[in-house]
Structures are given as C-alpha cells and as structure tokens.
Amino acid sequence: METVFNNNNYDFFIYLSYIITFGSLIFLLIFSYLKFLISKNLYSTIIENNNDT
C-alpha cells in the first residue's frame, strides 16, 4: 500500500482512462453518424418518393 501511495507517476492510469473514454466516445459518434447517413439515404430514396407519406 505504501508503494502505491508514494509512487507519484500516475501517467499510465491517466492515459488509460482518457484513451478508454475518448476511444469509446469517438466509436459511438462514428457509428451513430454512419447510421444517420444510411437512414438519410433510405429516406430520400424511399420515403420522399412515396406520395402517401
């Protein structure tokens, strides 16, 4: 326990937390954006051509 508290080099923990956080946020953003683009194309090709909607 002493070793843990006296070691002031926390870079590994800091960068690990930032990489996990921003990595997963970027993944979700790209995934959602791609889904958005696919649905947008779907809308323009199917729904806008349907007069009943």
Add this chain to the structure above:
Amino acid sequence: MIDYLANPSRFFRITNFLLPWLMGLLITLTIIGIYFALFDSPEDLVQGSAVRIMYVHVPSAWLSIFSYLLLSICSFFFIVWRHPLADILSGSIAPVGALFSLLTLLTGSIWGRPMWGTWWVWDARLTSMLILFIFFLGYIALSNAFEKNERGSRPAALLAIVGSINLPIVKFSVDWWNTLHQPASIIRTGGISIDQSMLVPLIIMTLAFHTFFILVVVLRAHSILIERKVYHLKVLGKI
C-alpha cells in the same frame, strides 16, 4: 412541440441545421477541455496528477445520471400520452447513457487503483452506479426483445420508471453510508469545495460531454424515426 418534431421532414431540417454547429462546438470544447485537463490544471496535494482522471470520470457520472433522468421522463411521457417521439427519444438516450455509466465505472476503477489500492470495492456509490448501468442494459434488452420494436417499448418504459428509484441512491449514497468514495464537492448544500483552477476544466469537459450527448441522441433519434417509418410502410405494403 412534440407533434411539430414528430414530422420526419421537419425533424431532418432541424437536425441538418443543428449538426454542423454541434459538431463544431463539440470539437472546440473537447480540444480546450483536454488541454486544460492534461496540461494546464494543477496537481492535487494528496492525489498528485491522478486527479486529472476526475475530468473524464465526473462528467461521465453526471451524464449517466442525467441521461437516466431523461430516460425516465421520456418513458413517463410515453406511458401516459403514448407519444411515439417520447419512445424514440428513450431509445436514443439509453445506449448513450449506458456507455456513460460504463465509462464512469471504468474510469472510477482506474482512478481507484492508485488511490485506494484496489480496482473495485462493493461500496455503496460503486454498487449503485453498477445497478444504474444494469438498468440501462435491461432497458435496451427489453425494448429490443420483440421483432416489432414498439411491442417492447411499454415494458421497457415501465422498467425505466421503476429504475429511477435508484437515482437518489446513487447521488446520496456517499452521505447515507460510510464509503470509500469521496463525498460530493460541487453539487452540495455547502457550496462548491474545489478550487477554481480545477473547476474550470471540469466545467469545460462537462459541456463537451453534454454536447456529445445531444449530438449522438439527435443522430440516433433521426435513424430510429426513419427505421420505424420504413417498417410501417413495409407493413402497409407501400414499399
């Protein structure tokens, strides 16, 4: 307002207008936030540089509670008024909220290792946050359990409302029980107890995370709205 937004064409016009602004705001806030958090903010007297984990951990925790609150409100609207847009918003919020609660658990665990000497303890705050994450997963599983998504909406909404009882437990767990987790230092009755040099980066990161949340929820709501519209058209044999 809800009826106004439920029209896909109108919703697209609004999202198309909002997206570049939200994207620009997100990139700006994230760059400034990371700069302040990693390079400009001071080290803590006790925790040293490990305090920098706070700038991703605390906004994630706030957003996971905020998104569950929104999920419960939308679910309530759906149960009472049965408005489809409330259900679509719930479906958009749940995965984002689940990710933020998972990030809260992971970054908290990474922060806990050097500070507490352990990755995990069955502490009141950590356990209640884990339960919040499980409620998010339960909502997602239940709402996707049926071939026709709308059939799962009602039981999922009920689960979300029941799960909201966990929100005050997450918030006040550090006051109600003796825990390893530190008590609240910003949203508390005695006022803010952290220094301004740490508060500023924390607020910038929180704004960046909230912008991310709004952006992804709008993108997801857009996709779900179209998926449902197409499904109904297929059922009616129009496409």
